[in-house]
Amino acid sequence: MKQKRLFVQRSAVAVLAALLVPAFAVSPAAAKNLNVMTTTEDLAALAREVGGQHVVVDSIARGYQDPHFVEAKPSFLLKLLKADVLLVVGLDLETGWLPPLITQSRNARIQPGGAGYHDASAAAAVLDKPSGQVSRAMGDVHPLGNPHYWLDPENGRRIAKAIAERFAQLDPEDTAYFTQRFQDFDRRLQEADKRWLQEMAPLKGTAVITYHRSWPSFVNHFGVEVVGYVEPKPGIPPTPAHTLALINQMKKDQIKLILVEPYFDLKTPNAIAQQSGAKVLVMLPSVGGVPEVKDYLQLFDYNIRLLKMALGR
Numbered sequence: 001m002k003q004k005r006l007f008v009q010r011s012a013v014a015v016l017a018a019l020l021v022p023a024f025a026v027s028p029a030a031a032k033n034l035n036v037m038t039t040t041e042d043l044a045a046l047a048r049e050v051g052g053q054h055v056v057v058d059s060i061a062r063g064y065q066d067p068h069f070v071e072a073k074p075s076f077l078l079k080l081l082k083a084d085v086l087l088v089v090g091l092d093l094e095t096g097w098l099p100p101l102i103t104q105s106r107n108a109r110i111q112p113g114g115a116g117y118h119d120a121s122a123a124a125a126v127l128d129k130p131s132g133q134v135s136r137a138m139g140d141v142h143p144l145g146n147p148h149y150w151l152d153p154e155n156g157r158r159i160a161k162a163i164a165e166r167f168a169q170l171d172p173e174d175t176a177y178f179t180q181r182f183q184d185f186d187r188r189l190q191e192a193d194k195r196w197l198q199e200m201a202p203l204k205g206t207a208v209i210t211y212h213r214s215w216p217s218f219v220n221h222f223g224v225e226v227v228g229y230v231e232p233k234p235g236i237p238p239t240p241a242h243t244l245a246l247i248n249q250m251k252k253d254q255i256k257l258i259l260v261e262p263y264f265d266l267k268t269p270n271a272i273a274q275q276s277g278a279k280v281l282v283m284l285p286s287v288g289g290v291p292e293v294k295d296y297l298q299l300f301d302y303n304i305r306l307l308k309m310a311l312g313r
Contacts, residue, residue, distance in 0.1 A: 034171055037083040037110070039094050040067050041288040042150045043120055043159070045296045047087060049185040050164040054174050060098075063288025066263040068140070068235070070097045080105035083116065084170060087163065090121035093147035115170065123162035124149040127216045140235025148285060152217035153193045156296055160185055192297050196304055197222070203311060209250065209278070210259040211269060214285045218303075227255060230269055238268045250276035257310055259283045262290075281310045 034055045038044040041063040048057050060076050061067045067089065080086065080101055088094055102111060109116035126145035134143045149155045164182040168175040204223035211230040219226055228249055232242040249255070256278045258269050269280045283303050287293055293302045 034084045034167060035082050036085045036087065037079050038087040039098060040089055040150075040286060042286050042296065042299070043087040043089065043163075045287040045294075045299075046150075046156065046160045046185075047163055049296065050160050050178055050181045051167055052177065052181050054171065054177055055167065059288075060101075063284070063286040063293070064262050064290075066261070067093055067286070068096060070094070072097055072101055076101055077105055080110060081107055083107060083110050085116040085118060085166065086110035087118045087120055089147050089150070090119040091126065091144045091147035091149075092142050118163065118166045120159045120162065121145075121147065121149065123158040124155040125152070125158070125217075127220060128213065139231070139233025142234075146213060146216050148214045149217050151215060151285065152221045153189060153196070153300065154221065155217060157186055157189055160189075188297065192300065196300055199304055199308060200224075203307060206257070206311060207253060207255050208257045208259055209246065209255055209272075211261060211264050214261055215259060215283075222304075224307075227253065230258065230260070230264075230272065243268060243272060247272055247275045250278055257281055261285050279310055281306055283307075 032054070034051065036044075036047050036051065036055045036057045038047060038057065038059045040061050041059045044057050044059040047055060051057065058079055060079070061070045083105075086102070088098065108114055111117060121144075126149050128142075128146035130138075130141055130143060134141050150159060161182055164178040167178045171178075200222040205225060207225045207227045208219075209228045209230065210226050213229065213231075213234050215226060218224075228246055230238050230243075230246065232239055250272070255276070258273055258278055258280045260266060260269050260280055260282050262282050262284065266280060266282075272278070273280045283306060284290065284293055284299060287296060287299050289299075290302070293299050
């Protein structure tokens, strides 16, 4: 049934592409404001920071969704058809759903290599780059490195700077505007990061378990230590044997916290917490994971506040 539904959705997308491309093929790019599409809410938040009133920004994946798995919808094609810029996370995060949408949009501006195609990972410091040959037996390993790099504020600064430069290339008349917007965001980000590092200092070295490998950039920046995962391998659901081993490890090492993304089932993490005496904390990997987290700075404010409360600091 799921395959049939997916086939119907893909067919609808293809039909819509055939019907609408002629209408948009002769349409010029936005005369003033750049029409920006992003794959995730995090990139949309950074684009709004540096683009201000000179961009119109929309995102495909919502902040509460797993960005690895997004169902293609005809409405996405409509948005991609009109885009001047497409910002992607890259590192194969969107490889399961984005390439067909880009191709079927037939929008030359946002095809890979086009002037409006922007891979944000090119500006980021990327962790977890595997050495040697990668195979499916290792789970859902990303051969180019961990794609959750935006959860390091230093990467947020690098990504925003690169986006501002891309906007300036596409709209040279507004270069000074985008530069000023980035400088203002950079100043606010540095001030916030100084505060975040002070707040997280008492938690430095704290050992935690995470569900998925979403947090290497976050914990690397703030000094928390990930010592195990609910998934036995990336993208592989927990097994009874792995779960039992994890419970024994947590009891032995007195690990008191399990971090879980909002789109994973809490049944296994809650069972592990009950058996080991730990707490389960739902952290947000993305802007928009809850309604009150509307921008990039609020994402860190929210997560750090939760961590401090969970660990009684």
